Amino acid sequence: MRVGRGLSGLLAFILLLVVVVGTAWEQQPHGYRTEENPVDVFNATKAFRTVTEIAQRPHAVGTAEHDRVRDYLVGELRKLGMQTEVRSGIGQWPTEFKSGELGIGRVENIVGRLAGNAPTGTVYLVAHYDSVPSGPGANDDGVGVAAILESVRAFTSSRTPVLRNNLVVLLSDGEEPGLLGSEAFVAAGDYDKNGVIVNHDARGAGGPALLWRITRPDGALAQAVADAIPHPNSDSMTTALAGAETSSNTDYASFKPAGLRVLDWAYAGRSAYYHNRLDDPEHVNLATLQQLGENTLAQTREFGNKDLATVTADDSNRAYFALPFGVLVVVPVWVIIALAVVMVLAVGWVIWQVRRNGETSLKRVFLSAATALAAVPLAGAVTYGLWVGVQVIRPSYKGMPIDPYRPEFYQAATIVLSAAVLIGWYVFARKMFDATAAGLGMLTGVAVLGAATAAVLPAAAEVIVVPGTLAAIGVALTFVTPQQWRLPILTVFLIPAALFLGGFTWTGVQAGLTSAPFLAAPLIVLLGGLLLLTLTHAWPQRRSWTIPVTAVLLTAALTAAGLVVDRVDDQHPRMSQLIYALNAETHEARWLSSMEPDDWTRNFVSGDAPEQPFATLWPKAISSGSAPAQSLAAPTAEILSDTTEAGQRKVHLRLRSLRGANRIDLLWDAKPQSLKVAGRDITSVPDKGFHFYALPAEGIEVELVAPAGPLPLRLIDFTWLADSGVDAYRTPPADTYFRQDTTSAVFTTVPLNG
Incomplete structure (x- = not known):
């Protein structure tokens, strides 16, 4: 592993960090359309009018304000030319909602319909229109409702305002007390079995629109998202693990048992405003609304003109992951398994090469790999402990829905502390073993973890297997290429690790400071550890222990800044x-x-x-x-x-x-x-x-x-x-x-x- 000597290795590492930051930045919503744009595109400014109208006050089920919002939305759907009715019924908590308890209630679902010209099924655009009693629900779920209405307006204003399939807008009621409206809709039985549900919800007041949950088999749905959606922020690890999620329930939990195909979209940034009295129009991010709405309009057109019989009949699962600039890569699951095999073989060949060349020993590599794997839960533990410690200092945080209002310093502290664990391990491994064993130990740990995950849940292994395989190939190529090409080749093959690190880390931190130790910290250690391969022979030989110590001190400074900046006020x-x-x-x-x-x-x-x-x-x-x-x-x-x-x-x-x-x-x-x-x-x-x-x-x-x-x-x-x-x-x-x-x-x- 004779790569990255001196300044060249450091510059390669910096380049990869730029890719990490750029990927994280690109994923976030930026800008929104104004009144001057064409009439057949999604316009967040127009959609925002709906938010301001329905989120004037809290409108929980059974209240007079709820009835006002209902009547307004019925009128708006009829203005858009939809055959609209209010379906009253009695809904109950879905079986997956809460075990051993029962919630039941009176609901009034709003259903609007546009008939297709040669339907093979029905596209359902779903959002709930009720709010919690504690807040006006501008984001949860006024933005989802507005995204649907504006998408219908944009579609019906186009030159071809007719879809092949039926289009149904379902504005469900009683979601906040327990998904009552969607359950009543399913229980009534009056729905199309060849239906595709596009559900909208929110757990915050900003950030990217995420396809965080999807019904399985998901092959046809994922491919449709890849083909047509401008912001396909999704990956099969998230959707595979979230499929059994019960702590953050949406109307998905009602539709899934009915056999409907569901795409569950939400955003989770600025989560302090979730169910808050300040979940009002003033705290809606128009760029987020634009991103969500563009996705909704694209899905309306894609599924509206697709043969939905083939979508609902598809029984394949896929692995998929997002790349910058609206790219979603979708591959059969066997590809991930095959890549895992290639990764293990490539790592094995590299280990054989370094042993044959006398650069290090098998014992050192395997001990280094064991310590690298131990650093993964250690990073999760210390970052979780950081947030627990902050809550001890600031007890009011224990009552927050998810994160504080100004979480940026705490989020940065979480990232820096995770990096401190990684760098601390790296310094330890280089001292206890050697430079080659340290770098190759991390690569071996990634290979072991990726192969194990691919064997158990291959769709969720793409986040480790794809960058790990390419990193292993890149390292292997350094043994068969001229000296001057080794670092450039290795850097190119580490770009996927940088892309995955940037794409997953910031969204993992945005999901919440209590979940970041499980979502972001492990990937910072594993994928960040791969980036350190460029520094194998560019790492400082003296006083390298000051780097992790500095990171820990920076963590403390960032945490202190968070405590100073984030104060309770009006x-x-x-x-x-x-x-x-x-x-x-x-x-x-x-x-x-x-x-x-x-x-x-x-x-x-x-x-x-x-x-x-x-x-x-x-x-x-x-x-x-x-x-x-x-x-x-x-x-x-x-x-x-x-x-x-x-x-x-x-x-x-x-x-x-x-x-x-x-x-x-x-x-x-x-x-x-x-x-x-x-x-x-x-x-x-x-x-x-x-x-x-x-x-x-x-x-x-x-x-x-x-x-x-x-x-x-x-x-x-x-x-x-x-x-x-x-x-x-x-x-x-x-x-x-x-x-x-x-x-x-x-x-x-x-x-x-x-």
Whole structure:
């Protein structure tokens, strides 16, 4: 490995770092179209009008503002020439949403339709139009709704405003309480089995539009994205691992079990604004809206004119990865397996060459590889520990949805600390083994990890196998080429590692400081370690330990800068949570919170956990305090019938909230044998009870069948605390906003005789 001596090796390394930074920059959205552009292209400025209209205020399900937004969107779809209707129904949590619990609710899905001229299936453009009660939902999911409407406008304004396939716009309802609208849509059964779903959502207020999840088999879908989408920010590692993701659910979880093909698009930058009162039009990134919308319009045209029967019949999976300038490389999975074999063979041949030449020994190479692999979890551990330490210093971060408002210094600290681990390992390996063993040890570690991943989950191995294989070939070529060509050849073959490092690292950090240790840090060690091959004989011989030490000091400086810069104020409020709970029978009230007391909630709660019965009803509450009991009307359960026959007790109830609550829960100690809620049979009866959202004024009917004998039931209704009329409640200061589960609750027992 006689490459990269002196300044030439350093310059090659710097060039590769430029590629890394340039790739990360290119992936981010830049610029947006204005009014002067052609009418048949996506225009973020026009789309933004929809955002400003629907995101004036929070519009959670069951509220008057929700109804205003619904009516506005129905009118806009009809202006676009779509046959539009509101489909009312009862939806429930999909089985993949939460195990052992049940949420159910009244929804009003908006469905617009344009008929195709020779349909082979249906393209569904999907976004949810409800928001959380804590924020106006400009990004989540106003931008998704706006992207769809503007895409339809641009398409219908083109010279050929007719598609081969049917086009359906589904603006789903009740996504925030638990994907209720999409589940109701699927449960009704009135959908095209040859359907392709393009779903839109957001977990932040900026960043690139990412295809982060896709149904499998994904071969035809991935190829369509590669062929037509201008910003195909996706890779098969992310989609393969996210396929089983349950902590960040979207309407995807409703459509997938129905056998529909789904492309799940979202963006996650500036995540502090997620479910925030400042998720308003002012905090929408128009460049992100432009990127998302251009993708939506392109997918409308691509799938709208494609033979969808062949798409839905395709049973192949693919490996794929994005490159700069809108390129998505799609290959059969066997290609990744073959590349893994080539990588292992190339690395083996290189090891044989260096051993034969006497540059190093097998023992040193393998020990170096073992330590290189150990550096991967070490980088994850220390970067995770960094964020935990920051949260100890700044406890308010524990309550943030994902990241702080100004995360840039912390993000840079995460990257620099990961690099410090890599450089620290490199200094250690060069000292303990030798320069050749250090470089070849990292290459061997990449080969071992890539081959193992390819054997288990080949579609997810492309991020390691593709750059690892080319790096191994590049190193192998240095043994058979003239001296003057060795470094240029090696540098060219390391460019894929730089491209992958740039493409994956920044999006991994943007995904969240708690997930960056698992998404970004390992790749910085592995792919960054490959780039160090250019420095094998250009690394300083003396005082090289100062480089990782300097990186650690820079990490500390960046972290300190983050603590100084990111402060709570009116435009960057802390998240808080508070519950007013009233026992209507004993007339006892308590303030509760599932968060540690902050500067404001200390006026209501202390660090003491609640006592019974509050502790049972709110098991996540860790703070509580006494509250004045107010005369709030308790929810009622009118007993329409109560009969016992053949050892079974059948109870028919009408549940109502006399104070106009938006949600009502019915809880039990012993699980009933069967359950029907608001006319819908529940096939899997939950263990403890159910939550019903968007409760109508007339209430809902519930039918239970249980074993004969006592049937203790408890009833609770919930309203958004700020709208509940609780006299003891005071508006929080401007530097504080409430989480979406901030409520007032009144509970009582159902008077059923034994």
